[in-house]
Amino acid sequence: MQKLEVFGATKLKGQIKISGSKNASLPILAATLLSKKKINLKNVPKVRDIETMLTLLRSLGSKVNSKKNQLIINNSKQKKNFASYNLVKTMRAGILVLGPLLAKYSSAKVSLPGGCAIGTRPIDIHLKALSKLGVKYKINQGYVIANAPKGLKGNKIHFKKISVGATENLIIAASLAKGTTLLTNCAIEPEIKDLVDFLNNMGCKIRWISKRTIKIIGVKEVKEITHSVMFDRIEAGTYLVAAAITQGNLIIQNIIPDIIKTEIKILKKLGSKIIIKKNEVQIIGNKKIKNIKIKTAPYPGFPTDLQAQIMVLLCKSTKNSIIQEDIFENRFMHVAELNRMGAKILTNGNKAIIKGNINFAPAELMATDLRASVSLILAALTANGKSIINRIYHLDRGYENIEKKLKKVGAKIKRVS
Ligand code: UD1
Numbered sequence: 001m002q003k004l005e006v007f008g009a010t011k012l013k014g015q016i017k018i019s020g021s022k023n024a025s026l027p028i029l030a031a032t033l034l035s036k037k038k039i040n041l042k043n044v045p046k047v048r049d050i051e052t053m054l055t056l057l058r059s060l061g062s063k064v065n066s067k068k069n070q071l072i073i074n075n076s077k078q079k080k081n082f083a084s085y086n087l088v089k090t091m092r093a094g095i096l097v098l099g100p101l102l103a104k105y106s107s108a109k110v111s112l113p114g115g116c117a118i119g120t121r122p123i124d125i126h127l128k129a130l131s132k133l134g135v136k137y138k139i140n141q142g143y144v145i146a147n148a149p150k151g152l153k154g155n156k157i158h159f160k161k162i163s164v165g166a167t168e169n170l171i172i173a174a175s176l177a178k179g180t181t182l183l184t185n186c187a188i189e190p191e192i193k194d195l196v197d198f199l200n201n202m203g204c205k206i207r208w209i210s211k212r213t214i215k216i217i218g219v220k221e222v223k224e225i226t227h228s229v230m231f232d233r234i235e236a237g238t239y240l241v242a243a244a245i246t247q248g249n250l251i252i253q254n255i256i257p258d259i260i261k262t263e264i265k266i267l268k269k270l271g272s273k274i275i276i277k278k279n280e281v282q283i284i285g286n287k288k289i290k291n292i293k294i295k296t297a298p299y300p301g302f303p304t305d306l307q308a309q310i311m312v313l314l315c316k317s318t319k320n321s322i323i324q325e326d327i328f329e330n331r332f333m334h335v336a337e338l339n340r341m342g343a344k345i346l347t348n349g350n351k352a353i354i355k356g357n358i359n360f361a362p363a364e365l366m367a368t369d370l371r372a373s374v375s376l377i378l379a380a381l382t383a384n385g386k387s388i389i390n391r392i393y394h395l396d397r398g399y400e401n402i403e404k405k406l407k408k409v410g411a412k413i414k415r416v417s
Pocket residue numbers: 022023024026092093119120121122123124125126127161162163164165166187304305327328329
């Protein structure tokens with residue numbers, strides 16, 4: 001099994017180009033199922049979760065050709081509506097094919113997503129909302145077996161809780177439903193805006209009515225398009241933290257700074273100097289890092305997907321900090337590994353109290369999930385000596401060329417088998 005060796009401590013200096021967003025690409029790939037025409041997608045990151053989604057699409061009959069970060073998808077002969085456990089178990093986003101398959105075939109059988117380390121992650125909000133479009137479903141032997149005897153029909157749907165995946169599934173399904181759908185209390189993550197842009201360019205009729213309300217007028221068919229996926233804001237945030245924690249000087253390129261203004265504001269508050277340009281941000285880390293109290297929240301709040309990374313930085317604050325995790329119930333698994341490196345983090349329910357002034361010591365470590373893995377790299381970059389990070393397949397789910405990008409800015413990092 002592959003591992004990463006990281007030799008700290010180095011100050012990172014140089015430029016990093018941010019890849020296309022994994023979390024924007026996944027729903028867009030699921031939404032290609034609505035089309036029978038050729039779809040050309042650009043800026044798709046080469047990461048494991050995307051490979052898994054492409055395997056799932058191919059299993060459904062999609063033809064996919066890839067060249068570097070470009071994908072050409074042709075669904076003219078796509079005709080299956082069954083997504084197997086083997087493909088959906090490893091990646092929760094597999095459930096995003098349910099909406100488009102129902103829109104296209106009025107019936108689908110999709111495996112429930114597998115258990116996930118960061119929480120139970122149910123799909124009740126997706127199912128309840130789909131039933132409002134006329135879908136009847138039952139859960140049988142780990143599968144959602146769903147059909148809409150009269151086809152999908154638009155309706156008013158209020159999400160009881162903000163869910164990124166449920167908002168995406170419903171936008172996609174309602175795009176081909178008969179009549180008008182009004183979705184309220186929607187997630188408004190930038191990746192959802194990218195999905196809406198993709199669908200509208202394809203001929204769908206989706207409009208933001210107010211901050212969390214979307215109106216969708218169903219269309220009968222969609223047309224051929226080319227779409228370039230937005231940048232990965234979590235990757236951008238991760239490298240911003242990498243600069244801050246190593247007292248480095250990085251220029252983070254190929255981004256829209258306005259989309260990550262919450263993260264920029266927090267890093268500034270903690271002491272980093274940040275210079276914002278048109279499509280890039282320069283960050284200069286400060287030796288003195290202030291403390292803070294933050295809560296994770298749906299966009300535009302602080303993202304749960306950056307919680308582990310910011311926690312590492314807060315270990316270096318001059319005083320204690322507090323993080324409250326309000327999205328997932330079990331997302332502190334990185335804490336045990338960080339404490340093995342010398343951190344002093346106490347958790348109590350969904351709160352973590354982070355003692356400042358920590359010098360991380362190198363260690364052999366175990367990655368537990370995607371963002372936890374990267375937080376261990378960040379800590380290891382500051383530890384004096386060699387750290388080894390095991391189970392990096394988690395990391396490969398979502399970070400494109402991470403060693404290459406970090407090496408280019410001076411990190412001593414190596415993948416070994
Ligand atoms: C997406 C992101 C993930 C991110 C998360 C929150 C993708 C592929 N993944 O995940 O990286 O961490 O948003 O920003 O884009 N919930 C229910 N019932 C449901 C659906 C969700 O109770 O039917 C709960 C979840 O357990 C969680 C919360 O709602 O506690 C938010 O989940 P959701 O926004 O749906 O996250 P994902 O779409 O799975």
